[in-house]
Amino acid sequence: MKVAVIGCTHAGTSAIVNTAKLYPDAQITVYERNDNISFLSCGIALYVGGVVEDAQGLFYSTPQQLAELGVTTKMLHEVTSVNTDAKTLTARDLKTGIELTDTYDKLIVTTGSWPIIPKFEGIELDNIVLSKNFNHSNTIIEKAKSARNIVVVGAGYIGVELVEAFEMNGKQVTLIDAEDRILSKYLDPEFTARTEELLTSKGIQLALGEKVVKFNGENGKVSTVVTDKGEHAADMVILCIGFRPQTELLAGQVDMLPNGAIIVDKYMQTSKKDVFAAGDSCAVFYNPTRQHAYIPLATNAVRMGTLVARNLVTPTNEYMGTQGTSGIKIYEQNIAGTGMTETSARLAGLDVETSTFQDHYRPEFMPTHETVTLKVVYEKDSRRILGAQIMSEADLTQSINTISVCIQTGMTVDQLAFVDFFFQPHYNKPWNYLNSVGLQALAPVEAKQPVTI
Template identity: 75%
Template sequence: MKVIVIGCTHAGTAAIVNTAKLYPEAEITVYERGDNISFLSCGIALYVSGVVKDPEGLFYSSPEKLAELGVATKMRHDVIHIDTDRKIVRVRNLETNEEFEDTYDKLIMTTGSWPIIPKLEGIDLDNILLSKNYNHSNTIIEKAKDAKRITVVGAGYIGVELVEAFQMNGKEVTLIDSEDRILNKYLDPEFTAAIEHSLQDHGIHLALGQTVTRFEGENGKVTKVVTSKGEYGTDLVILCIGFRPNTELLKGQVDMLPNGAIKVNEYMQTSKPDVYAAGDSCAIHYNPTGEHAYIPLATNAVRMGTLVARNLVRQTTPYMGTQGTSGLKIYENNMAATGLTELAAADANIEAEAVTIRDHYRPEFMPTSEELMLKVVYEKATRRIIGAQIMSKADLTQSINTISVCIQNKMTIDQLAFIDFFFQPHYNKPWNYLNTPGLQALPMIEVKEAVAHI
């Protein structure tokens, strides 16, 4: 069996390693146009801030490690054309400019995503940077050394983590986003308001609800960001607007979402059975809505890459879908979310209700007992749990993984009330804080109706 893998980050590495172990007789060739593989891009902010001193720890594989598994890894090789009917790929060696063709029995597309770059006046000025890969992170660190004022455009996870990192390094930081609040895709307003206050308390300027219209500069370097509401002097700009799947190679050959994300079935097959896809290049099955969605996360990527290998020869292990579960630490706040926010449920035309609790996570008689805020969102008609968010100065983020399992198994808010959780004063209360939203959501029982049944 001849297997070609295009792209080697999270999904690609998982697919390659598992394919090599499951099918030792397979001839596996990897084409990667970059000069490194398996970089944990979620660690960029930690690297920039100095928390991670040695970037080698952000790589979890290498061409040498793959070679030990019998895999031929072709670095700096760009696949420029794919013919899925003839099962042929055309490749350009970026070092020599030589072009050649290769054939496959199975093709694995793990081409990932690339940052969205707006077509704005001044976008080509020096010191306007992206934040995606290892080379980007090194450039950011080098350029930031001489920058006093840094502007981050985009208030998603990466943008918010970067402004914290820059502030901790003593920079004057501005965060710009066209939405009127940060992290709007992941958290509801009561959570984002608290994080915004924390950012502002640390001196970060929030320029929200305004869109960048152009960049201005002097001597070829950016000096100003102009938005729909103001102007911001700057020495360095980091674009964190979002990501777009790298799928042009298969455009018109397999089914895709409107944004170009490849659609796959539960066995990671595209609409061409011998072409598989995983990671940021494709859509996931989103359990809260039951629809395809584009949610580029490393967790989704490694799961899907592993499933590609397990289903490459025959359908053995179906994908259970995802809830888009994620976590974040910004200054003193630990937060995590899974599934739909209350606002996202409304946007998805799901009639939902929510319960929000504010409590101490363990008994107040303990030496410390941090407060927490937990919100659980559920579908009104079925009472099925469809989302949750938590935030606390104590690290309670792992509890959101429990709610993720509840969503995946289509559990109701009423069942959440009575799930068996242990009690120990070091960790929680007799009624675990995860039970509490379920208890509060329980429907009232009419007294007359209850007495009539006695």
Template identity: 70%
Template sequence: MKIAVIGCTHAGTAAILNAAELYPEAEITVYERNDNISFLSCGIALYVGGVVKDPEGLFYCSPEKLAELGVKTKMKHDVLDVNIDQKELTVKDLETEKEFKDNFDKLIITTGSWPIEPNIEGKDLNNILLSKNFYHSNTIIERAKDAKNVVVVGAGYIGVELVEAFEQNGKNVTLIDAQDRILSKYLDKEYTDKAEEAFKKHNVKLALGETVNKFEGKDGNVSKVITTGGEYDADLVIMCIGFMPNTHLFKGQLDMLDNGAIIIDDYMRTSREDVFAAGDACAVIYNPTDERRYIPLATNAVRMGTLVARNLVKPTTKYMGTQGTSGIKIYEHNIASTGLTEESAKDMGLDIETVTITDNYRPEFMPTYDEATLKVVYKKDSRVILGAQIISNADLTQSINTMSVVIQNKMTIDQLGFIDFFFQPHFNKPWNILNQAGLNAK
């Protein structure tokens, strides 16, 4: 069996490592246009902020390790064309500039995603950067050394984390987003209000509800960002307004969503036989609404890549779907969410109820105790739980992993009230905050 893999970050690495173990007789070839693999892009802000000193720790695999497993590891090789009918690839060696053909019995597509790059006047000025891979992170660190005024465009997880990293490095930071609040996809307003207040306390300028119209420059370098609401000085601009699936090679050959995300079944199979896909190149099953969505997350990618290997020869292990579970630390606030927010559920026209619990996470007789706020979203008629969010200074984010399982299993808010959780005064109260949400629901 000849297996070809295109792309080797999270999903690709997981697929290759597992396929090499499961099919020792297979001939596996991976094509990767970069000279590194398995970079944890979620660590870019930690690297930029100096929390992570050695970037080697942000790689969990290497071309050398793959070669030891017998994988033909073709780094700095760009796949130019894929003919699925003929099961043939056209590849370019980026070092020698030579092109050649290869064929496959099984194709694994793990081409990932790429940052959205809007066509804004002045976008080609120096020091307007993207934030996705290892090269981006090194460039950001180098350019930030001499930058005084940093503008981050996009208030999703990556943008928000970079803002904190730059502020803690002594930069004057402005965060711009077209939405009227940060992290609006993941959290309701009462949560984002607290996060925004933390940024304001640290003198971060929030330019929310504004769209970038133009970049102005001086001597070829960016010097100012012009938005619908104002003008902001900038020596360095980081663009992180979202991602698009990197699937142009397969358009017209595979079924996709409108944005190019490849549609896969429960076993990671695409619409064509012997062609599998995983990670940010794909749409995923979103359990709260039972629909396919584009949710690019490293956690999804690793799971999906592992499943590709298991299902490569015959359907063996089904994909369980995702709740889009995620977490973030903003200064002293530990925040996590899963599933639908109240706002997103209402935007979809769902008839929902919510319950919010604010309580000290452990007994008041303990020497210290911090307040936590948990919100749960559930259907009004069936009372099935659709989403949850938590914020606290103590790290209670693992409780949202529990809520992810609750949503995946389609449990009700009433059942949540009586789930068996342990009690120990160091950690919680006799009625866990999750139980409290269930007990206090209407």
């Protein structure tokens, strides 16, 4: 069995390693256009901030390790075309320019995503950089050495983590976003407001509700970022506006969402037989809405890549869908979320209610007893849990993984109230905060019959 793999980051590495182990006789060839594989891009801010000193720790595989599994890895090879009917692909060696054609029995597409780059005037100026791969991280670190005023465009996870890292390195930092609050895709206003206060208290300038119009420069380097509401001095600009799937190779050959994300079935197969896909190039089945959606996350990617290998020959393990569960640490605050926010649920036209619990997470007689804020979003009629968010100086983020399971299994908020959780004063109260947020949501009991004593 000849297996061709296009792209080798999270999903690609998982698919390759598991395919090699499950099918030791398979002939696996990997095409990767970069000079490295399996880089943990979620660690860029940690690397930039100096928390991670050795960048090699952000790689979890190498071509040499894949070779030990019998895998042929063609680095700096860009696949230029794929014919899924003929089962062929063409690739160009980026060092020599020589093109080659290969055949396959099974094709695994893990081409990932790429940052969205709007066509702003002045986008070609020096010191305007992206934040996606290992080379980007090295460029950011090098250019930041001589930069005083750093502007980050895009207030998602990456943008927020970067401004924190730069502020801790003594830089003057501005965070720009067209939305009127940060992390708007992940958190509701009561959480983002507290996070914004935390950032501004550290001297970070927030330019929210501002749309970038153009970049001005001096001597070929960026000097200011111009928005529809003002200008911001910048020696360096990092674009973190979002990501789009890199799926042009399969355009018109497999089913996709309007944004180009490949649609796969529960066994990770595309609409074309023997063509599988995983990771940021794909749409995922989003359990809260029970529809396909584009949610590029490393956790989705490694699960999907592993499932590709297990289903490559025979449909074996079904994809269970995702809740888009994620977390972030901003200074001393630990924040996590899963599923839909109240904001996103209402925008989707869902009739929802919420329950928010705020209290000390463990007994007050303990030496410390930080406050936890937990919010659960659920359907009004069915009571089905759709999402949750948590925030605390104590690291309670793993609780969101528990609610992720609740969403995945279709649990109601009423059931959450009475789930069996242990009690130990080091960790919680007799009523765990997960129970408590469910108890608050319980509908009042109506007496059906007269009570006699």
